[in-house]
Amino acid sequence: xxxxxxxxxxxxxxxxxxxxxxxxxxxxxxxxxxxxxxxxxxxxxxxxxxxxxxxxxxxxxxxxxxxxxxxxxxxxxxxxxxxxxxxxxxxxxxxxxxxxxxxxxxxxxxxxxxxxxxxxxxxxxxxxxxxxxxxxxxxxxxxxxxxxxxxxxxxxxxxxxxxxxxxxxxxxxxxxxxxxxxxxxxxxxxxxxxxxxxxxxxxxxxxxxxxxxxxxxxxxxxxxxxxxxxxxxxxxxxxxxxxxxxxxxxxxxxxxxxxxxxxxxxxxxxxxxxxxxxxxxxxxxxxxxxxxxxxxxxxxxxxxxxxxxxxxxxxxxxxxxxxxxxxxxxxxxxxxxxxxx
Amino acid sequence: xxxxxxxxxxxxxxxxxxxxxxxxxxxxxxxxxxxxxxxxxxxxxxxxxxxxxxxxxxxxxxxxxxxxxxxxxxxxxxxxxxxxxxxxxxxxxxxxxxxxxxxxxxxxxxxxxxxxxxxxxxxxxxxxxxxxxxxxxxxxxxxxxxxxxxxxxxxxxxxxxxxxxxxxxxxxxxxxxxxxxxxxxxxxxxxxxxxxxxxxxxxxxxxxxxxxxxxxxxxxxxxxxxxxxxxxxxxxxxxxxxxxxxxxxxxxxxxxxxxxxxxxxxxxxxxxxxxx
Numbered sequence: 282x283x284x285x286x287x288x289x290x291x292x293x294x295x296x297x298x299x300x301x302x303x304x305x306x307x308x309x310x311x312x313x314x315x316x317x318x319x320x321x322x323x324x325x326x327x328x329x330x331x332x333x334x335x336x337x338x339x340x341x342x343x344x345x346x347x348x349x350x351x352x353x354x355x356x357x358x359x360x361x362x363x364x365x366x367x368x369x370x371x372x373x374x375x376x377x378x379x380x381x382x383x384x385x386x387x388x389x390x391x392x393x394x395x396x397x398x399x400x401x402x403x404x405x406x407x408x409x410x411x412x413x414x415x416x417x418x419x420x421x422x423x424x425x426x427x428x429x430x431x432x433x434x435x436x437x438x439x440x441x442x443x444x445x446x447x448x449x450x451x452x453x454x455x456x457x458x459x460x461x462x463x464x465x466x467x468x469x470x471x472x473x474x475x476x477x478x479x480x481x482x483x484x485x486x487x488x489x490x491x492x493x494x495x496x497x498x499x500x501x502x503x504x505x506x507x508x509x510x511x512x513x514x515x516x517x518x519x520x521x522x523x524x525x526x527x528x529x530x531x532x533x534x535x536x537x538x539x540x541x542x543x544x545x546x547x548x549x550x551x552x553x554x555x556x557x558x559x560x561x562x563x564x565x566x567x568x569x570x571x572x573x574x575x576x577x578x579x580x581x582x583x584x585x586x587x588x589x590x591x592x593x594x595x596x597x598x599x600x601x602x603x604x605x606x607x608x609x610x611x612x613x614x615x616x617x618x619x620x621x622x
Numbered sequence: 623x624x625x626x627x628x629x630x631x632x633x634x635x636x637x638x639x640x641x642x643x644x645x646x647x648x649x650x651x652x653x654x655x656x657x658x659x660x661x662x663x664x665x666x667x668x669x670x671x672x673x674x675x676x677x678x679x680x681x682x683x684x685x686x687x688x689x690x691x692x693x694x695x696x697x698x699x700x701x702x703x704x705x706x707x708x709x710x711x712x713x714x715x716x717x718x719x720x721x722x723x724x725x726x727x728x729x730x731x732x733x734x735x736x737x738x739x740x741x742x743x744x745x746x747x748x749x750x751x752x753x754x755x756x757x758x759x760x761x762x763x764x765x766x767x768x769x770x771x772x773x774x775x776x777x778x779x780x781x782x783x784x785x786x787x788x789x790x791x792x793x794x795x796x797x798x799x800x801x802x803x804x805x806x807x808x809x810x811x812x813x814x815x816x817x818x819x820x821x822x823x824x825x826x827x828x829x830x831x832x833x834x835x836x837x838x839x840x841x842x843x844x845x846x847x848x849x850x851x852x853x854x855x856x857x858x859x860x861x862x863x864x865x866x867x868x869x870x871x872x873x874x875x876x877x878x879x880x881x882x883x884x885x886x887x888x889x890x891x892x893x894x895x896x897x898x
Contacts, residue, residue, distance in 0.1 A: 346721045348898060370723055378721035383714035389639060397635045401722035403623050441718055
């Protein structure tokens with residue numbers, strides 16, 4: 282296991298929301314946010330934060346960046362027992378933060394905009410020029426911010442996050458607006474950074490592409506981290522075994538007559554063929570299907586994907602959720618003491 | 623690099639952004655018209671003001687010409703700084719800045735200094751031009767102390783308007799609300815304060831607008847301490863012995879200090895707690 286560089290222990294932050302009363306129009310209460318998050322960042326690894334809209338990914342990243350102050354819990358710079366609690370200011374020295382979408386605008390040039398941020402970290406001009414080259418903006422160094430495309434703005438934000446050579450890099454939806462080639466180059470860059478020992482936390486909605494990059498996964502829902510670990514650890518934690526995907530010609534077989542366990546299988550019947558995903562194949566199933574004269578085209582094992590993990594962790598299915606933002610009924614809000622509200 | 627140098631460097635960058643912005647180019651003719659223009663007009667040797675008064679010293683001419691600062695420069699201060707926080711917040715640049723190790727209080731001070739200097743530099747240049755115009759027109763130089771009071775009072779009134787606008791900008795998420803607040807406040811202190819004074823005078827049983835009524839003059843002088851424009855004029859009046867509105871010199875400077883410290887403290891405190 283790699284060295285722990287940062288650890289959140291029961292970190293809590295709840296947004297203040299207006300809850301006016303007739304005689305107290307200014308009344309505010311604590312609403313949604315992050316509840317008792319426990320998370321370890323390992324040196325030179327990429328942690329993927331995955332969760333539905335409103336899960337609290339951005340809030341968690343802002344807490345880790347020292348932008349939102351913790352209302353409870355603490356941040357340690359190594360493992361819980363030997364590590365010391367880090368102040369927000371020290372955290373900001375350690376961390377480079379790339380917000381979700383920075384709309385750089387104005388007549389200021391790319392270089393000047395980055396210099397402005399760099400001066401806050403006491404970064405030299407040569408380092409800034411180097412970073413602009415690294416993110417592929419060297420030809421746009423004197424362009425006004427107003428003339429940048431969304432992808433270029435995203436690159437500039439990445440350069441700003443890399444100022445001061447941070448040990449930890451927090452990236453909120455970094456692939457937004459990047460063209461496929463730039464996205465691939467970006468992923469290569471992330472690999473190089475991890476080789477240098479930089480720990481990266483990456484939040485993205487593009488979950489399928491994410492699996493290729495990340496070393497560890499944290500599933501979030503309603504402000505809570507439901508599971509964290511490697512893909513295999515998370516799958517095991519959620520009792521998700523690998524599945525078997527079978528495709529065949531003609532009509533799909535009635536799997537229930539082979540064994541009771543197959544009642545929960547997913548079958549998709551097309552005009553001339555079918556596809557079935559089984560929790561596990563069980564002994565002798567292929568032989569039984571062949572004996573019953575079913576034409577099998579393919580038979581392969583499949584690891585549970587991130588969406589399945591997320592659905593398993595939240596108790597939701599893709600059909601249930603659709604495009605609706607997750608409802609508060611799924612998980613209760615908890616107070617600092619863990620009591621349900 | 624020391625904290626002070628870092629603040630000054632950041633302030634300089636913010637100042638340059640505003641000083642060379644399009645809106646500054648739009649406002650420069652207005653400033654030119656209001657500040658040296660008024661100095662030119664009030665220094666006319668044949669001018670007779672309402673009431674038959676004729677300004678006869680350089681300080682008196684510049685006191686009347688300070689209307690240009692009150693009407694033009696303060697408005698420009700509002701227009702230059704109204705989006706200092708709200709725009710950065712809406713674009714996401716504020717989040718990036720808040721993630722930097724520079725303390726938020728230092729960032730706030732740099733914002734104040736940057737926005738303030740962006741309007742102060744052109745205004746001071748135009749004030750120097752006004753002093754030269756007055757010298758040319760009436761043949762009298764402003765004394766060193768008069769100069770110090772005139773320039774520092776003008777710097778202070780601009781700072782107050784910058785602070786109000788920055789505060790509004792930090793509380794609002796929309797730039798429209800920020801500018802409405804800034805202009806509203808400017809309107810209140812520039813045009814509506816006379817109405818407030820009249821209402822208080824009426825409620826207190828003081829005869830309204832009687833120039834020779836001591837009670838009215840005292841009341842107006844006292845209420846003016848509650849307005850930045852009023853305090854500005856009180857500061858200038860400290861160099862005009864013929865004007866006495868019942869407010870001591872120390873009271874004027876004490877209120878100037880209060881108008882400076884309180885909004886500055888509120889803004890720094892606000893920036894320490896601001897959310898992206």
